[in-house]
Amino acid sequence: MATVHVKRVYEDASDEDGYRVLVDRVxxxxxxxxAxxxxxxxxxxxxxxxxxxxFGHRxxxxxxxxxxxxxxxxxxxxLSHLRDLVAxxxxxxxxxxxxxxxxxxxxVLADVLRGS
Structure with missing residues (x-):
């Protein structure tokens, strides 16, 4: 199983990011x-x-x-697709x-994918 990280898309990408997946609707x-x-x-x-x-980010x-x-x-x-990516x-x-x-x-999504 992959290591799952979370990062703002505006931060610089790095080699440690592995496979980068945007999980926003917009x-x-x-x-x-x-970029x-x-x-x-x-x-x-x-x-x-x-x-x-x-939610309004409150x-x-x-x-x-x-x-x-x-x-x-x-x-x-x-979610099934993301689990496949993690695998x-x-x-x-x-x-x-x-x-x-x-x-x-x-x-939240990272916790789900990690099994939490």
């Missing part, structure tokens, strides 16, 4: 596809528009957001555009 603002250095964009892995809007809502997001992911094709690569880095590095969907 492409990051002001970033070209070349993002993503190997794959799995936009369906991002939270639904309704959940994202409700840390006090993160625990409930994580619970609802896990429910959305449960049995989904994007096929030594290192997978989930990249996201949110400013908050602790309270975002990539953190």
């Amino acid at each position: 492409w990051p603002r002001g970033l070209s596809k070349e 993002a250095h993503v190997d794959e964009w799995v936009k369906e892995a991002g939270p639904s528009t309704e959940l994202r809007t409700w 840390p006090e809502r993160f625990a409930e957001f994580a619970r609802r997001y896990r429910d959305e992911l449960d049995g989904s094709m994007p 096929d690569h030594d290192v997978v880095t989930l990249v996201y555009s949110a400013r908050d590095e602790e309270h975002n969907q990539a953190v």
Whole structure:
């Protein structure tokens, strides 16, 4: 099983990132596809528009957001695909555009992929 990392897409890519997967539904603002250095964009892995809007990146809502997001992911094709990527690569880095590095969907998704 791969090591799963989480990183802001605006940070410089590095060799340690391994296979980089963007897990946002919307492409990051002001970033070209070349500058993002993503190997794959799995936009369906991002939270639904309704959940994202409700959460609004408010840390006090993160625990409930994580619970609802896990429910959305449960049995989904994007999650199955990401699990396949983790099985096929030594290192997978989930990249996201949110400013908050602790309270975002990539953190939750990484926990799911790690089996937490």
